Amino acid sequence: MMKTAWVFPGQGSQVLGMGVDLLTIDSAKATFDRASVILGWSVLDVCQNDEVKLANTRYTQPSLYVIESILVDLLRQRGLKPDIVAGHSLGEYVALYAAGVFDFETGLELVKRRAELMDLASQGGMTALLGFDREQLEAAIADTEDVVIANDNSTAQVVISGTAAGIAAVVAKIKVKRAIPLNVSGAFHSPMMATAAAEFGKLLAPIDFHDAKIPVLSNVAPIPTTDARKLKAQLDSQITGAVRWREISLQLPELGIERAIEVGPGKVLGGLIKRTCESISVAQVSGISDLESIG
Known part of the structure; x- marks a missing residue:
């Protein structure tokens, strides 16, 4: 079976x-x-x-x-x-x-x-990232305060979680196909x-x-x-x-x-x-x- x-x-x-x-x-x-x-x-x-x-x-x-x-x-x-x-x-x-x-x-x-x-x-938020270089993303997160990978869904899709400033800083540091803010109340996970x-x-x-x-x-x-x-x-x-x-x-x-x-x-x-x-x-x-x- x-x-x-x-x-x-x-x-x-x-x-x-x-x-x-x-x-x-x-x-x-x-x-x-x-x-x-x-x-x-x-x-x-x-x-x-x-x-x-x-x-x-x-x-x-x-x-x-x-x-x-x-x-x-x-x-x-x-x-x-x-x-x-x-x-x-x-x-x-x-x-x-x-x-x-x-x-x-x-x-x-x-x-x-x-x-x-x-x-x-009520603090922070989450953003889904699609189409990115993982090493570049991990380096950007390591270099940025108050943001983490919350959902590591696949090689091409993750969700980052943290302060608005932290998320914006990470997105600005990497090449990403799409960055989609999620409608959630806080920085889950x-x-x-x-x-x-x-x-x-x-x-x-x-x-x-x-x-x-x-x-x-x-x-x-x-x-x-x-x-x-x-x-x-x-x-x-x-x-x-x-x-x-x-x-x-x-x-x-x-x-x-x-x-x-x-x-x-x-x-x-x-x-x-x-x-x-x-x-x-x-x-x-x-x-x-x-x-x-x-x-």
Whole structure:
């Protein structure tokens, strides 16, 4: 049987209408109802009717977690199981749920608080860079204060995070095909998120993690592990740490993975994996029609 990775997208992959088709499945409807009790608002209402709210971190992250977790449950009901899991930023919480590290409710409580803390961040920003020389970029960042690589997505795409002045200085020092400022409230995945990370750490500390049933590739340490203590420590450092997705992609063929299934809206992760590792086939599960065709 083909060795398969399940990968879970994060903030930025949301789209109005996502998850609505799942309402026809009783178990999915029950999960949406459980989520409403925890969140105090309806994921379905936001995803169906409010594009402005859906773009807001407080609503984006829990909505993605709930919908992707439902898709995990539905894949399991069809007897499917991955050989390894990974998620991009917020998506790592779904990966941990899929691996049995914590239950749905625990994950959602964590995501809810994470989203609130990140939404309160008001310092700095993020800019996506496409088409650049990596050595030149790394040299510019090393020579510039208050800016880091936040998302190392592929050889041709990164996101830098930091102060407005730091980001502008880096962009001015390098040749880049496109520099796209992101609509976020702060400098996510950078040291500027230290206050939010400290508050989140207080919530995370007493929560029990279980050893994973499936190896997980974490954002900050893309080496497969099932160890609960390591997974918890890695998640604890994720808000300030970089998303090392390029390294995660490169790990997949080394681990014998032949196919990656992106579980959630959009095709961003599948595209990044395919551009990094041409030998790996990619597929998507974002709704009922995809569930019927996957196997």
